[in-house]
Amino acid sequence: MVAGNPTARQSRRALLRFLLGSPLFLAARPVRALEDLLAAAAECAPGLADAVEVIASPADAINVFDFRAAAEERLSPAHWAFLATGVDHEVGLRANRAGFARFGLRPRRLVDVRDLDTRTEILGTKLACPIALAPAGGQRAFHPQGEVAVARAAKARDHLMILSTGSHQPLHDVVEARGAPIWFQLYTPGAWPITRWQLRRAEEAGCPVVVLTVDLPGFGSQDRLRRFRGPGNPFRSRDDPACYACHGSTRRVAQGLRLMTSLGLDPLELASDAFTLDWDYVDRIRDATSMKLVLKGILTHEDARLCVEHGVDGLVVSNHGARQMDNALSTVEVLPGIVRAVDGRIPILIDGGFRRGTDFFTALALGASAVCVGRPYLWGLSAFGQEGVEAVLALLRTELETVMRHMGTRDRTSITAAHVQALAPGLLPIP
Ligand SMILES: Cc1cc2nc3c(=O)[nH]c(=O)nc-3n(C[C@H](O)[C@H](O)[C@H](O)COP(=O)(O)O)c2cc1C
Incomplete structure (x- = not known):
């Protein structure tokens, strides 16, 4: 992902568009310079299938990357960094995409694929399509209606939504907007009274599944995001009037402290309880x-x-x-080993870098029951609100259906490991 000033990116794109469209220019350039030019173009808009223009409406989008450019243009630099960032030098961010180049697809021909069926069921939840919305906190950073807009889109397109503990919108409002059960993602400090309260709240809201996030025993260094904050003071930017208008940080902190006190908890003790999750705690939650x-x-x-x-x-x-x-293993690369270990005993979902129909198909063929997407629907939300999320979901689903047809697979059960083949590392670049 390329951070940077959208206006500068647009002018670079306009210049490249002009140069690449000029036969005289191309004829006059030595090959080496042309290669440099194409490399520069790729840096502005990674992937040759990417748009040169920033789209003005969801209907103009050819693929979900079009929403990325539109989101970058509309968000403040700090909110864009919050959305786009990885950690450290973002090797893992690139690896999540590059991992798909490690697998090739093996299509079967001459199968009647007129009546496609993408339905599936996981843990008693019926899914019209095995593409779900990954939990993401703080969505009012992307659009004033935040999680409620996403829930409305999930309802309109009939996708499973997993709501983050860090939701900006109240759980009940989101459930109401979705109009069907959602799964609740749980961050918990490892302090039982809080965990119990969080579980009760989700149960009362009718959530059938709680998704406990276990990969946060400490915060990684989101360098790109931290550039927008002062050295040594991670909250400095929130004191800026522009940031305070959204965050109202003092008010939220005060609310949190009041909640803890009402539950008879000492916030200082709780802070030292953080990051103590272990398997015993998982048993206790279960x-x-x-x-x-x-x-x-x-x-x-x-x-x-x-x-x-x-x-x-x-x-x-x-x-x-x-x-x-930051680690070099992509999720799709570790999936086969996990599928082997689980051996069909529990369903496996996956996320991380899924952007195209072939990505979803690959994971399903490798044994995933469903795939979650994060950033793509947040790009849609940032750029066009509910309509943008709907358009992203529609594109992703259409792409998956197209690939299913090409692969000769009518439904979820006909997608098998025989449809995918592992390739040697590092063969193909991938946007
Ligand atoms: C802005 C943002 C906020 C996120 N917040 C949460 C969160 O609150 N809880 C959580 O479990 N995962 C969170 N995630 C991770 C997503 O659930 C998911 O694992 C990830 O976005 C998938 O990768 P992708 O964005 O490449 O699709 C967040 C991701 C983003 C981009």
Whole structure:
């Protein structure tokens, strides 16, 4: 992903468009310079299928990357960085995309694929399509209606939504807007009274599944985001009038402190309880709730096996969109090992870098039950609100359906490991 001043990016794009469209220019350039030019074009708009113009309406989008440019243009630089950032030098962010080049697809021909069926069921939740909305906190940073706009889009397009603990909008409002059960993602400080209160709240709201995020035992260095904050003071920018208008940070902190006190908790003690989650705590959550329990953030076959041993109902293979730790393994690359370890005993979901129909198909063929997307629907939300999210979901689903047709697979059950082949590393660049 390329951060930067949208206006500068647009002028670079306009210049490149002009130069690339000029036969005289191309004829006069030596090959080496042309290669440099194409490399520069790729840097402005990674991938040759990317738009040169920033789209003005969701209907203009050819693929979901079009929403990325539109989101970057509309968001403040700090909010864009919050959305786009990885950690450290963002190797993991690129790896999540590059991982798909490690797999090729094996299409079967001459199958009647007129009547396509993308329905599936996971843990008692019926899905019209195995593409779900990953939990993402703080969505009013992207659009004033935040999570409610996303829920309305999920309703309109009939997709499963997983709501973050860090939702800007109240859980009940989001459930109402979705008009069907949503899954609740849980961040918990490892302090039982708070965890119990969070579980009760989700149960009362009718959530059938709680998704416990287990990949956050500390915050990674989101360097790109931190550039917008002062050295040594991670909250400095929130004191800026422009940031304060959205964050109202003091008010939210005061609300949090009031909640803790009303629950008889000492905020200072709680701070030292943070990051103490372990398997005993998972057992405790599993025993205390009527909701199904899914762990999000599993990356190894060892932990996948432990999920099964601890009676967890499902898992999400995830590296948090490479936002917390920088590592070179993409989620799709670790998926086969995890599928082998789980051996069909619990459903496996996956996220991290899924952007195209072929990406979804690859994960389904490797054994995932469903795939979650994060940034793409947030790009849509940032650029066009509910309409943008709907358009992103429609594009992703259409692409998956197209690939299913090409692959000769009519429904979820006909997508199998025989449709995918592992390739040697590093063969193809991928946007
Ligand atoms: C802005 C943003 C906020 C996020 N907030 C949460 C969160 O509150 N809880 C969580 O479990 N994951 C969170 N994630 C991670 C996503 O659930 C998901 O794992 C990731 O975005 C998938 O990768 P992708 O963005 O490449 O699709 C967040 C991701 C983004 C981009």
